[in-house]
Amino acid sequence: MFFGIFSTVLIACGLLPQYYEIYKYKEVIGISLLFMTIDALGGVFNDLSLAFKGDFDVIAGVTYSLVVVLDGGILLLALILNPLARRRRKRLAAESTAVPDAEAPAPSLGYDFGPGALEEVGGEKSSNVDNKKGEVEIETKDV
Template identity: 45%
Template sequence: MENNGHQALFHNLSHVFGTIGTVLWTFQLLPQVYKNWRNESTKGLSPLTMLIWATACLFYAIYAVVFEISFVLIIQQMIFGVLCLICVMQYMYYDNSKFIRKKTKTGLLFFVICIMWAGFQSICVFGIRLANKKNIDWPKTVTGIIPTVLVFIGYVPQFYEIYRRKIVCGISLIFLAIDMLGAAFSALCLAFNPPPFDAYAASFYFAIFTLDLIIFILYYLFNWMHKKNCINNNNGIDNNLNNDEIVEIIIDDKV
């Protein structure tokens, strides 16, 4: 009886942590969208990262539909994917010379991409289900692998952007914090799941948490270095400025 009680408790905890993680990973990009809108700029944020992540969501949604995974998870991926696309459109609207300040052109591009992706998703789902009927398994397996690979590839352009600018700017720290919390709660969900332990999923969550943490560390490290250099060179930066104010000054100098 005691073991059954523990199992029920662990099951409930797993469900609670999983739900929190799912909610966090549904709306974590909202602070980034707001930051882009508030600053009227996406400088420092890699649009390629957002586009790759949106593509990852597309393939995960295909995978989820084929395997009939929870409808909530499908919606979660679709919302995150749309938010990624919105960030890309914000880049086009604020910082791309061919689209800058052109609402109709940018909105039309967003609409066309959404229609194309919806069509692509429908075709893939139909094709994979047809392959399943013929006992061909590799399409659905590949569809499950692609999103994971794309998520990690998506970090590469962002880290390159940080390397190129020698500063972390344009990225919402609130977004990063929510993303890290989403990974942490999802990992806790796995920890309280009944055996066997899903080491693959756990390593995925740990990697996401670690990569976000690295960006966090780089943000404060680069800002501290720039602040120190500017003060030493008598460039007029007030020692009492906070990190965001330092970033604004450095962006004005570099961009």
């Protein structure tokens, strides 16, 4: 009986960090929803197996039902919060591109024109930078 109750407590404690992450980020991130669905279905079928058995094991029923409830809660939060977070990110991206800040530096496109910036393995591209004038010459070699 102790191990049945202890396993129920461990299962609940094992899913609490996911709920904390969901609360912190306001969306379900890094959790396989397919796994959670299969895990919840496992709990449902285990509960059904207990229901059709001659005598009902209450501790096992509580454990399986807890899995169904906690996994179902994460799936429900994913259905609700993830679309809201996606819309929030789109809105923030649209707002940040709509009003450029005059004092902020221009957004970087990921280009670095420092000495040797375009040198790649195999010598496909190379660059020459004249630091005195600040001019850049780019040579591309066909392979």
